[in-house]
Amino acid sequence: MKMLKKLFLLVAVLSFAATAPAQAKDSLVLDGSTTVGPIAKSFAAYFTKNYGVQVTVSESGSGNGAKSLINGACDIANMSRGMKDAEVAAAKSKGVDPVAHVAALDGIAVVVHPSNFVSALTTEQIRDIYRGKVTNWNQVGGPSAKIVVIQRESNSGTQDSFRSLVVGKKNPITKRAETQASNGAVKSRVATTPAAIGFIGLGFVDDSVKSLSVDGVKPSVETVKDGSYPVARPLFMVTDGQPTGNVKKFIELNRTEDGKQMISELGYVNKY
Numbered sequence: 001m002k003m004l005k006k007l008f009l010l011v012a013v014l015s016f017a018a019t020a021p022a023q024a025k026d027s028l029v030l031d032g033s034t035t036v037g038p039i040a041k042s043f044a045a046y047f048t049k050n051y052g053v054q055v056t057v058s059e060s061g062s063g064n065g066a067k068s069l070i071n072g073a074c075d076i077a078n079m080s081r082g083m084k085d086a087e088v089a090a091a092k093s094k095g096v097d098p099v100a101h102v103a104a105l106d107g108i109a110v111v112v113h114p115s116n117f118v119s120a121l122t123t124e125q126i127r128d129i130y131r132g133k134v135t136n137w138n139q140v141g142g143p144s145a146k147i148v149v150i151q152r153e154s155n156s157g158t159q160d161s162f163r164s165l166v167v168g169k170k171n172p173i174t175k176r177a178e179t180q181a182s183n184g185a186v187k188s189r190v191a192t193t194p195a196a197i198g199f200i201g202l203g204f205v206d207d208s209v210k211s212l213s214v215d216g217v218k219p220s221v222e223t224v225k226d227g228s229y230p231v232a233r234p235l236f237m238v239t240d241g242q243p244t245g246n247v248k249k250f251i252e253l254n255r256t257e258d259g260k261q262m263i264s265e266l267g268y269v270n271k272y
Contacts, residue, residue, distance in 0.1 A: 028250060031058040032065020032078035033157050034182045035201040036235045039103055040078050042262045043253050053246050059182070062157030063087075069238060070096055075247050077238040080106070080157030080201070081164075091240075099243075100236045101251050105269035107202040107224040108162055108231040111187065111209040113194045118142040120213035123166055123230060129197060130167050132174030137195065149177040150186050150198035158183065161233045162199050199231075203267030224269045235268070 028047070030040050037059040044055035057078075060068075065077035066087045071094070083091075083098055091098045110126055112118060118141060121129075128134040129147055138144045151173055152159035163169050180186045186198040191208035198209075202219055205211050211219050215230050223229035243251050253259035260270045 026246075027054040027056070028076065028246060029056045029058075029068075029074045030065075030076045030078055030237075031060055031068040031074040033062045033080040033235070034059045034184070035080040035106060035158050035203075036078035036103060036237070038203060038266045039235070039254075039263060039268060040076075040237075042266060043250060043259065046253070046258065046262065047246075047250055051246065051249065055250070061153065061155040062160070063155035066091075066098075066238070069098065069240060070094055072096075072240075075239070076250065077236075078103075079236045079238055080233065081160045082236065083238065097241045098238050099241060100238045101243075102234045102271050103237045103251075103254055104235050104263045105224055105271055106233060106235050107219040107229050107269075108158060108165070108199050108233065109202050109205050109211040109219045110197065110199050110214060110231065111190050111205065111211050112197050113190060114207070114210045115194050116142060116210065118212065119210070120216065123215055126166050126197075126214065127168065127171070130173050130177065131171055132176060135176075143195075145195040148193050148196040149174055150189050150196055151177045151179055152186065152199075153179050153181055158199065158201060162231070165231050165233070202269075205267070221264070221267070221269050234271070 040057045044057050047053055047055050062079040062081055065079055066083055068074040069077035070091045088098060118137060121140060125140050130149060134140060136146055167173060180189055183200045183204040186200050187204055187209055190196040190198040217223050217229045219229050224232045237251055239247055254263060255272050263270050
């Protein structure tokens with residue numbers, strides 16, 4: 001009889017657990033893009049302070065952010081590009097339903113050393129530099145110096161977006177190009193290399209580098225927002241299904257006045 005009562009009690013407990021509403025997560029894990037990283041970190045500090053929820057942010061690149069979400073290792077994947085078809089298929093195969101949310105808008109600034117007197121290039125000229133057709137600055141109105149081409153790693157969403165918007169996905173980048181692992185690393189390399197050219201998220205531009213006008217348009221918050229700057233893209237936070245609880249609160253911070261202020265102060269462009 002005692003054994004039977006224990007069995008009934010166990011069934012009742014399991015039944016309640018199955019039907020009880022899911023509790024809000026008391027911690028959040030984000031992984032992915034170094035471009036989205038500053039927004040995510042700013043939001044994380046705010047979220048922990050105001051909601052008491054611990055938020056961990058890693059910056060391993062957009063591709064790794066997608067992998068983390070697919071493998072259930074993070075709650076939110078930060079991505080500076082949309083998910084690729086293969087990533088979506090991999091997610092679906094594991095029962096993950098990736099839903100992308102636009103966190104902010106961003107321009108990809110093409111940058112050179114401040115001493116370089118070139119201040120503007122066309123999209124075609126930039127494409128030719130990255131494809132290796134133009135190898136000296138004097139071919140585009142600059143000094144006589146061999147161009148040091150800087151790109152991002154293949155896992156980078158910024159690299160993927162730059163290739164789509166400027167180089168062309170099917171066009172190979174010159175084998176002479178150096179690869180750097182983050183926006184900060186690209187900026188540092190360009191800032192210390194007079195003949196270098198690179199590309200970084202608008203929010204990373206400072207006086208250590210010079211951003212170029214592209215097709216006659218200077219990268220800025222205004223030109224990204226009005227669509228006139230040609231090298232711009234949305235930044236995403238991706239969740240498994242429609243977010244709820246603290247994940248939803250975090251994703252929707254960019255709609256709040258505090259969130260908008262953080263995005264603006266970091267040099268990004270508000271969507272809302």
